Amino acid sequence: MSAAFASRWVELPGHVREDADAATLPQGFRAAGIAAGIKPEGLDLGVLVADPHETTSAARFTRSGVLAAPVQVTKERTDLGAIRAVAANSGNANAATGRPGLDEAARMQGAAAMVSGAPAEQVAVCSTGVIGVQLDGEKVVKGLLAARPELRPDGALDFAEAIRTTDALDKHLALDVELPGGTVRLTAQAKGAGMIQPNFATMLCFVQTDAALPAETCDLLLGVCVKRSFDRISVDGQLSTNDTAILMASGASGVAVEPESEAELRFGEALDYALRRLAILMVRDGEGARRVTRVVVRGGVAEGVERVAREVANSPLVKTAIYGNDPNWGRIAQAVGAAMLDMHPLHYDIRIDGTLVCSGGYATGKTAAFSGDEIEVEITLPGDGAETEVFFSDLGHEYIKINAEYTT
Amino acid sequence: MSAAFASRWVELPGHVREDADAATLPQGFRAAGIAAGIKPEGLDLGVLVADPHETTSAARFTRSGVLAAPVQVTKERTDLGAIRAVAANSGNANAATGRPGLDEAARMQGAAAMVSGAPAEQVAVCSTGVIGVQLDGEKVVKGLLAARPELRPDGALDFAEAIRTTDALDKHLALDVELPGGTVRLTAQAKGAGMIQPNFATMLCFVQTDAALPAETCDLLLGVCVKRSFDRISVDGQLSTNDTAILMASGASGVAVEPESEAELRFGEALDYALRRLAILMVRDGEGARRVTRVVVRGGVAEGVERVAREVANSPLVKTAIYGNDPNWGRIAQAVGAAMLDMHPLHYDIRIDGTLVCSGGYATGKTAAFSGDEIEVEITLPGDGAETEVFFSDLGHEYIKINAEYTT
Numbered sequence: 001m002s003a004a005f006a007s008r009w010v011e012l013p014g015h016v017r018e019d020a021d022a023a024t025l026p027q028g029f030r031a032a033g034i035a036a037g038i039k040p041e042g043l044d045l046g047v048l049v050a051d052p053h054e055t056t057s058a059a060r061f062t063r064s065g066v067l068a069a070p071v072q073v074t075k076e077r078t079d080l081g082a083i084r085a086v087a088a089n090s091g092n093a094n095a096a097t098g099r100p101g102l103d104e105a106a107r108m109q110g111a112a113a114m115v116s117g118a119p120a121e122q123v124a125v126c127s128t129g130v131i132g133v134q135l136d137g138e139k140v141v142k143g144l145l146a147a148r149p150e151l152r153p154d155g156a157l158d159f160a161e162a163i164r165t166t167d168a169l170d171k172h173l174a175l176d177v178e179l180p181g182g183t184v185r186l187t188a189q190a191k192g193a194g195m196i197q198p199n200f201a202t203m204l205c206f207v208q209t210d211a212a213l214p215a216e217t218c219d220l221l222l223g224v225c226v227k228r229s230f231d232r233i234s235v236d237g238q239l240s241t242n243d244t245a246i247l248m249a250s251g252a253s254g255v256a257v258e259p260e261s262e263a264e265l266r267f268g269e270a271l272d273y274a275l276r277r278l279a280i281l282m283v284r285d286g287e288g289a290r291r292v293t294r295v296v297v298r299g300g301v302a303e304g305v306e307r308v309a310r311e312v313a314n315s316p317l318v319k320t321a322i323y324g325n326d327p328n329w330g331r332i333a334q335a336v337g338a339a340m341l342d343m344h345p346l347h348y349d350i351r352i353d354g355t356l357v358c359s360g361g362y363a364t365g366k367t368a369a370f371s372g373d374e375i376e377v378e379i380t381l382p383g384d385g386a387e388t389e390v391f392f393s394d395l396g397h398e399y400i401k402i403n404a405e406y407t408t
Numbered sequence: 409m410s411a412a413f414a415s416r417w418v419e420l421p422g423h424v425r426e427d428a429d430a431a432t433l434p435q436g437f438r439a440a441g442i443a444a445g446i447k448p449e450g451l452d453l454g455v456l457v458a459d460p461h462e463t464t465s466a467a468r469f470t471r472s473g474v475l476a477a478p479v480q481v482t483k484e485r486t487d488l489g490a491i492r493a494v495a496a497n498s499g500n501a502n503a504a505t506g507r508p509g510l511d512e513a514a515r516m517q518g519a520a521a522m523v524s525g526a527p528a529e530q531v532a533v534c535s536t537g538v539i540g541v542q543l544d545g546e547k548v549v550k551g552l553l554a555a556r557p558e559l560r561p562d563g564a565l566d567f568a569e570a571i572r573t574t575d576a577l578d579k580h581l582a583l584d585v586e587l588p589g590g591t592v593r594l595t596a597q598a599k600g601a602g603m604i605q606p607n608f609a610t611m612l613c614f615v616q617t618d619a620a621l622p623a624e625t626c627d628l629l630l631g632v633c634v635k636r637s638f639d640r641i642s643v644d645g646q647l648s649t650n651d652t653a654i655l656m657a658s659g660a661s662g663v664a665v666e667p668e669s670e671a672e673l674r675f676g677e678a679l680d681y682a683l684r685r686l687a688i689l690m691v692r693d694g695e696g697a698r699r700v701t702r703v704v705v706r707g708g709v710a711e712g713v714e715r716v717a718r719e720v721a722n723s724p725l726v727k728t729a730i731y732g733n734d735p736n737w738g739r740i741a742q743a744v745g746a747a748m749l750d751m752h753p754l755h756y757d758i759r760i761d762g763t764l765v766c767s768g769g770y771a772t773g774k775t776a777a778f779s780g781d782e783i784e785v786e787i788t789l790p791g792d793g794a795e796t797e798v799f800f801s802d803l804g805h806e807y808i809k810i811n812a813e814y815t816t
Contacts, residue, residue: 065754066745098770131738132771239746324812330539337474338647346473362506363540404732
């Protein structure tokens with residue numbers, strides 16, 4: 001069960017109600033999680049099935065030039081607008097595993113098709129874990145067969161558990177969303193980001209609803225909401241070979257979400273809430289992190305605004321200062337300068353939780369602490385019209401400990 | 409005195425001999441380092457003077473969009489081809505200090521002119537330390553006046569000590585360089601890089617010679633050698649507001665280095681040796697670092713080769729794995745993919761100290777440890793004709809400790 005979630009940056013929309021029972025999937029879905037022996041212990045293989053043939057879907061993947069085998073197989077062989085089943089394992093990323101890895105990913109897809117009753121081209125496969133080690137396909141196939149009788153309408157938490165690695169926080173939720181045509185359910189399960197699985201910053205997220213959405217609407221809404229959530233977070237600036245986000249809509253509630261309708265707007269708001277909440281949880285769960293910081297950058301040039309936000313979010317100097325509550329905003333100024341090469345003289349302001357510490361590039365003499373769970377840093381560059389935000393975790397001892405001693 | 413220096417990546421040229429006496433400057437130079445009270449204790453203000461009026465010079469500065477006041481003053485007011493004096497302080501970066509900071513930097517320049525006997529437009533000023541705190545100009549002026557009687561031909565080590573912050577390793581050297589026209593002397597003093605001064609990754613480097621070089625030759629040689637040294641290192645991917653490198657040639661030996669001559673080639677090799685050695689020392693001295701890694705990337709596209717090298721060098725996952733001797737080369741594969749967005753399928757090889765761990769993007773089954781003081785990682789991308797290298801430090805507990813608790 002999820003602990004109560006609160007963040008100053010995410011608000012539950014008025015037409016959305018949280019359901020404490022996150023195990024029960026929307027109508028039309030079944031899920032299971034089992035221990036297949038890929039990890040030394042615990043659940044490591046999840047299966048998610050949408051029974052209605054009219055299920056629609058959308059997917060987003062990592063942009064890494066080094067794609068894991070399951071990402072390749074899903075991108076190339078799966079009808080991404082009509083995904084009816086997902087098989088996902090933890091403990092092995094099946095990345096940099098060559099032809100044998102592709103064969104195992106395809107075999108995983110085939111076995112999941114058999115178990116779910118959906119054709120192989122409607123099955124997505126996902127993996128997360130260590131890179132460069134062959135996935136034991138026998139274990140996966142046996143595991144999938146064992147999962148078949150376990151598939152249940154209230155299996156969401158087992159599925160969530162199976163894709164989890166070292167996540168300290170639960171990352172699942174269930175929402176009831178009031179639409180003009182009736183109430184629909186939206187559930188989601190996510191894992192990781194930023195080294196929560198210490199070996200790799202893999203982010204997986206699966207969202208289910210019993211609303212009826214055209215595949216194009218799934219794609220549009222998932223695209224917009226991923227851009228506002230998982231695309232706006234950073235634990236350590238690392239990009240995974242395996243990141244995958246999948247939205248599936250079974251239509252089993254009979255409530256339709258038509259393009260450009262009030263229902264689309266409302267459903268989109270609920271999806272946006274869900275993904276931003278999960279994204280912030282990923283940052284909050286960044287290994288050893290104490291605080292989540294949102295950096296907001298405003299200015300006249302979109303590219304510059306984005307570059308400054310990323311430079312601040314990924315600066316180990318800024319991250320360690322926040323971790324240590326060292327009120328050393330000069331490190332933020334350094335990151336601004338590093339992002340704006342050859343742009344001197346640069347007029348910029350820095351505010352920390354509302355306190356103006358740097359005005360026009362110069363110290364105001366005021367200081368601000370990096371205390372509390374959530375910090376807001378605002379940076380203003382010359383001009384206006386462009387604005388962005390990045391949520392990031394700090395950098396502390398636990399990160400080093402976990403990552404210096406992972407496979408050994 | 410410098411400890412004996414050895415690295416597999418830097419070799420003393422045959423015509424260059426190291427002199428254990430690094431205190432004695434080349435002919436025509438005097439230097440001093442004194443305690444001006446800018447830091448709580450120790451030397452914190454250095455002065456370097458070239459007495460010959462015909463002294464030539466060249467300088468390179470940080471490309472940050474946020475320039476410290478001394479960098480602005482030196483870039484705008486100093487004849488960079490004829491620098492005859494340098495004043496440099498540690499303990500305060502005089503950055504993000506606005507108009508008062510610029511005034512203090514100009515005052516520092518004026519006082520150093522008085523002390524050195526060179527006109528203000530032939531004086532460079534440098535600072536390193538905390539950002540966003542006003543520099544106490546009274547202390548600087550008093551300190552400079554106190555330094556005047558201390559200026560000595562064998563003052564290089566006091567000068568080096570004054571610009572040092574928390575450097576654990578000495579970064580100075582003295583070389584005798586045989587040129588066709590006679591032997592010239594080359595000395596250099598450097599500090600920092602990569603948070604050796606924990607607050608900031610500032611790199612300062614001063615090089616003196618009694619060879620006679622046209623200013624254009626100074627500029628050419630310094631430019632080439634900085635590109636092959638300080639531009640190729642990373643401790644934590646952070647760019648300082650204060651980085652400065654200055655080469656001064658007094659000509660007092662009477663040995664000329666003419667453009668496109670054998671002497672120029674030989675002098676360039678000595679300078680290259682000196683700067684690469686100091687650069688590697690900076691990486692070796694990266695806070696808490698255990699090992700220096702050189703990543704060499706080869707391929708067909710210069711931009712891609714550079715991007716991959718930087719992504720690997722600045723990846724906290726790669727750095728922590730090397731720190732912990734965790735033979736997890738998958739993190740290098742991840743960094744390659746992150747640098748090459750949307751480039752799948754990507755064929756690349758990874759070698760660690762000669763062992764091919766990944767061939768054509770796929771695990772070979774071989775592993776290689778990250779042990780010893782120096783690691784070499786070679787990455788081959790498709791095509792050929794482009795090659796680069798970056799030297800970087802690992803990331804360990806000491807870095808967090810130092811940087812989370814700096815100003816507090």
